[in-house]
Amino acid sequence: MTKFLDTSVVVRYISGIPEDQAEVAAHLVNNSDSLIVSGVALVESALVLRSVYSVPREEIVDGLISFVRKDNIETYGMDKGFVLQGLLKCRPSGRVSLGDALIWAEARSGGGDTVYSFDQRFPADGIEVRTEL
DSSP states (O other): OOOBOOHHHHHHHHHOOSHHHHHHHHHHHHHOSOEEEOHHHHHHHHHHHHHTTOOOHHHHHHHHHHHHHSTTEEETTSOHHHHHHHHHHHSSSSSSOHHHHHHHHHHHHTTOOEEEOSOTTOOOTTSEEEOOO
């Protein structure tokens, strides 16, 4: 059986709020053999943690990194190593958005060598970023 996690579970697991739901989320995450999280759920979790819970960017990235590093967490359609590298790219500053970091991870995971973007700040590590379309 393939088990995916929704954003709400990831948010409760990382934030610990509300406590009753956070305990259920922690039990699920800590006691399941294999759970899958999508890039959409990761980005959406970051947005909720920032906009609803006012969690600072660095804490959000650290929480997502800790979550993704768990042995039983798989990243849907993306190499976990690239996801972690992408998350690390957006931690030090506001230069790289979480969305761009995960697009970068998806491109790298899928064997892509080029990303077209109007964003001059898109991470180019290991891929060609074409800003002139």
